[in-house]
Amino acid sequence: MTAGAPVKHDAYRAFRNRDFRWYIFSTFTMTLGSQLRAVVVGWQVYTITHDTLSLGLIGLAEALPFIAVALPAGYVADRWNRRSVSLVAMFVLALCSVTLLALSATTGLLVRTGVWPIYAVIFTSGIARSLLQPARQALGAELVPRSELENAIAWRSSTWQTAAVAGPAIGGLIYGFSGPVAAYSVDACLTVLALIGIVVMRYTPGERTVGRTSMTTDLLSGLRFVWSQPVILGALSLDLFSVFLGGAEALLPVFASEILHVGPQGLGILRAAPAFGAVSMGVFLAHRPPIERAGRTMLVAVGTFALAIIGFGLSTSFWLSLVLLGISGMADSMSVVIRSTLLQLLTPSEMLGRVSAVNSVFVGSSNELGAFESGVAARVFGTVPAVVAGGVAALAVVVLTARVVPALRRLERIA
Numbered sequence: 001m002t003a004g005a006p007v008k009h010d011a012y013r014a015f016r017n018r019d020f021r022w023y024i025f026s027t028f029t030m031t032l033g034s035q036l037r038a039v040v041v042g043w044q045v046y047t048i049t050h051d052t053l054s055l056g057l058i059g060l061a062e063a064l065p066f067i068a069v070a071l072p073a074g075y076v077a078d079r080w081n082r083r084s085v086s087l088v089a090m091f092v093l094a095l096c097s098v099t100l101l102a103l104s105a106t107t108g109l110l111v112r113t114g115v116w117p118i119y120a121v122i123f124t125s126g127i128a129r130s131l132l133q134p135a136r137q138a139l140g141a142e143l144v145p146r147s148e149l150e151n152a153i154a155w156r157s158s159t160w161q162t163a164a165v166a167g168p169a170i171g172g173l174i175y176g177f178s179g180p181v182a183a184y185s186v187d188a189c190l191t192v193l194a195l196i197g198i199v200v201m202r203y204t205p206g207e208r209t210v211g212r213t214s215m216t217t218d219l220l221s222g223l224r225f226v227w228s229q230p231v232i233l234g235a236l237s238l239d240l241f242s243v244f245l246g247g248a249e250a251l252l253p254v255f256a257s258e259i260l261h262v263g264p265q266g267l268g269i270l271r272a273a274p275a276f277g278a279v280s281m282g283v284f285l286a287h288r289p290p291i292e293r294a295g296r297t298m299l300v301a302v303g304t305f306a307l308a309i310i311g312f313g314l315s316t317s318f319w320l321s322l323v324l325l326g327i328s329g330m331a332d333s334m335s336v337v338i339r340s341t342l343l344q345l346l347t348p349s350e351m352l353g354r355v356s357a358v359n360s361v362f363v364g365s366s367n368e369l370g371a372f373e374s375g376v377a378a379r380v381f382g383t384v385p386a387v388v389a390g391g392v393a394a395l396a397v398v399v400l401t402a403r404v405v406p407a408l409r410r411l412e413r414i415a
Contacts, residue, residue: 014152019201020143026197027136027156028163030090033097033190035167039271040175040183041100041122043264045115046253052383054115055250056375061119062126063372069130074222074354077135083203086139089132090198094191096125101184134354139203141344153340157333158282164275172268222354225347232346234405235298235339236359238397242302243332243370246309246394248387249274250371251378259383260318273322277329278336285337295411298338299402305331306394313387342411 014020045054076085099121103109110117144152174183226232248255249271256267308328315321347355370390377386402409 014144014148014155017144019203020140020152022197022201023140023143024156024159026090026194026201028159029190029197030093030194031160031163032167032170033187033194034093035164035271035275036171036174036183036190037097037100037187039168039171039264039268040180040187041118042250042253043172043175043267044104044110044180045118046257048110048115052251052254052378053375055253056372056378057119058122059250059371059375061122062129065123065126066130069127070134071220071222071354071358073131074134074358076131077138078351078354081203082135082139082142083198083201085135086132086198087195089128089135090191090195092128093125093132094188094195096121096128097184097188097191101181101188104180104184134359137344137359143203149341149344153344154282154285154337157285157337157340158279161275161278161282161329161333165272165279168271168275169268172265172271175268176264222351222358225351225355226358229346230405230407231295231411232343234401234408235342237405238298238302238401238408239335239339241397242306242394244373245370245390245397246306247370247374247390248309248312250374251383251387254378254383255321259316260321262318266318270321270325273325274329274332277326277331278333279329280326281330281333282337285334293411294338294342295408298335298411299398299409301331301334301338303331303395303398304328305335306391306398308391309394310388310391313384313391 015024041058042055045058048054100118103117103121140152140156141149170186171183174186226236252270253267256262256264256270260266260270262270305328308324308331312321312324312328315324343355343359374386374390377390380386381389
């Protein structure tokens with residue numbers, strides 16, 4: 001190689017790691033199952049209740065335990081073996097999938113009891129997901145060298161989004177043609193495969209500095225660290241409020257049933273559209289060098305997301321709605337990669353679990369809380385006004401963040 005010649009960018013360097021490949025396999029199969037399940041649960045609940053608020057309650061049932069357990073889960077991820085924690089959480093999620101299958105397979109049970117058993121299972125899965133999130137994120141960061149972290153995050157995001165494209169589409173098709181029992185059977189099989197992926201993955205915990213501080217101090221240390229980093233705090237707050245206010249995903253069963261008239265099959269395609277856009281963006285980011293002007297790029301991406309949501313709320317065309325949801329997914333993927341890279345590069349390894357838990361509280365629960373907010377707003381103002389107003393509010397958050405956190409706006413290359 002000629003001295004001084006630029007090093008060629010290797011877009012697939014993270015995949016040369018055997019254990020990262022198993023990690024990606026587990027992420028893919030779990031996400032495929034969870035996204036499939038989300039479509040089936042949403043349509044099933046709306047079919048039984050015909051109430052937009054019932055869709056919002058699905059999000060609330062998962063968000064409340066998720067938030068309550070998040071900080072202790074981060075503490076556990078930094079004190080215990082992260083692979084073991086992930087295994088326990090995945091096992092509980094597999095049991096939740098089997099329970100939903102059993103509830104649907106018992107003829108007439110949900111008609112007699114209503115949807116409360118489904119909410120109970122979702123509540124339990126929220127606890128397991130909260131336990132899994134920081135452990136799995138920190139685990140993924142330990143599997144590759146830090147020099148490869150942005151590439152690994154881009155592929156992890158693309159993998160998640162690829163599953164999020166296929167999962168809803170598969171769920172809608174199976175539900176539409178074969179019913180919920182067949183759909184939940186596929187979900188249970190996928191969750192078991194995700195569990196196997198973690199079992200066969202090799203993992204040697206890195207050295208961690210564990211201080212002799214109280215558990216309460218340790219639990220709050222992740223919050224203090226984030227609070228001391230204005231750029232991280234600004235990025236997390238931007239994602240939290242934009243997704244909380246601008247999310248329209250929870251109301252997609254209403255759009256599919258009453259506005260676009262496309263049934264459960266169309267609902268699956270609508271749910272897949274944002275993820276399809278995110279996959280495209282994730283693959284693009286994995287094939288390019290690290291992002292320049294990362295702060296401005298993130299602000300523009302979230303602003304684009306908000307505008308796409310406004311357009312979707314006003315659309316009465318199925319195909320236009322798909323395009324706008326795809327654009328929202330592309331913008332969201334750009335924001336996620338920047339935020340995730342920033343978070344993991346600026347966080348000491350021994351604190352990754354606790355800081356990831358804070359990230360889960362800020363961002364991981366925003367989808368579920370946003371679903372509840374959307375359901376309440378739709379009940380009060382109507383479905384279309386709720387989505388449009390949410391998009392406008394998310395756009396206002398972008399403008400406010402750019403003014404209040406100038407350090408984020410001025411952030412340059414982060415890798």
